[in-house]
Amino acid sequence: MYELRNVTKRYSRGKEAVHALAGIDLTIPDGDRLVIQGPTGGGKSTLLQMLGGLDRPTSGEVVLDGVDLANLSEARLTRVRSESIGFVFQSFNLIPTLTAQENVETALVPLGIKVKERRELAAEALKSVGLGERLGHLPSEMSGGQQQRVAIARALVKRPKVLLADEPTGNLDEGMRDEIMDVLERLWKEHGLTFVMVTHDSAIARKAPRLATIRKGRITVKENAGA
Ligand SMILES: Nc1ncnc2c1ncn2[C@@H]1O[C@H](COP(=O)(O)OP(=O)(O)OP(=O)(O)O)[C@@H](O)[C@H]1O
Numbered sequence: 013m014y015e016l017r018n019v020t021k022r023y024s025r026g027k028e029a030v031h032a033l034a035g036i037d038l039t040i041p042d043g044d045r046l047v048i049q050g051p052t053g054g055g056k057s058t059l060l061q062m063l064g065g066l067d068r069p070t071s072g073e074v075v076l077d078g079v080d081l082a083n084l085s086e087a088r089l090t091r092v093r094s095e096s097i098g099f100v101f102q103s104f105n106l107i108p109t110l111t112a113q114e115n116v117e118t119a120l121v122p123l124g125i126k127v128k129e130r131r132e133l134a135a136e137a138l139k140s141v142g143l144g145e146r147l148g149h150l151p152s153e154m155s156g157g158q159q160q161r162v163a164i165a166r167a168l169v170k171r172p173k174v175l176l177a178d179e180p181t182g183n184l185d186e187g188m189r190d191e192i193m194d195v196l197e198r199l200w201k202e203h204g205l206t207f208v209m210v211t212h213d214s215a216i217a218r219k220a221p222r223l224a225t226i227r228k229g230r231i232t233v234k235e236n237a238g239a
């Protein structure tokens with residue numbers, strides 16, 4: 013579970029300072045599914061970076077299972093990231109020269125898993141997102157929806173506790189968007205993941221059980237009883 017206490021993030025650009033996060037208090041229980049929306053520049057991606065330990069807050073605490081990520085050494089933070097947190101971004105961020113299977117395997121390298129087991133786990137993860145027939149394909153040989161499914165397999169192959177997704181359907185057309193959402197929904201249920209997703213898609217936001225809105229670095233959270 014996450015407990016954020018008065019998290020701020022200030023970027024300085026020359027003499028100007030941008031308060032990307034202006035004091036966020038937020039609890040995310042284990043197994044939660046939280047959708048974050050809000051206007052562009054509001055601080056959504058910044059918040060996700062704090063949750064994922066990709067960047068540190070200017071002040072405040074980002075506590076994951078009792079450990080404050082803001083104060084961890086770089087080495088321990090990297091370990092938490094590679095063991096416990098999966099990321100999916102709007103741009104799929106696949107390595108163009110590696111096959112689907114090799115791309116998924118990259119997530120297992122820092123965990124010290126041997127080549128043979130890596131291959132098997134990657135193949136299994138790709139099967140679970142419906143790409144069992146595409147193991148040897150390069151990113152350029154797959155559709156956008158398929159590439160995003162490879163990215164999802166890469167995020168989940170290590171069985172993380174947390175999945176963070178920043179506009180995962182932002183680069184996809186409507187049909188593929190639904191397909192990716194179905195995959196994410198199913199994996200969330202199967203893995204008992206804590207799932208935090210940023211989206212501009214109002215249809216997805218309407219169906220979210222918990223909906224957070226971030227505006228000018230401040231957050232409000234609503235329970236959505238109808239979802
Ligand atoms: N590395 C950076 N250096 C300086 N300012 C930054 C940096 N990253 C983000 N910002 C600023 O922080 C604010 C919040 O940015 P953020 O990317 O979190 O917004 P967002 O809600 O994700 O927007 P979008 O919907 O467009 O993705 C913006 O004003 C942005 O310009």
Ligand SMILES: [Mg+2]
Pocket residue numbers: 056057058178
């Ligand atoms: Mg963003």
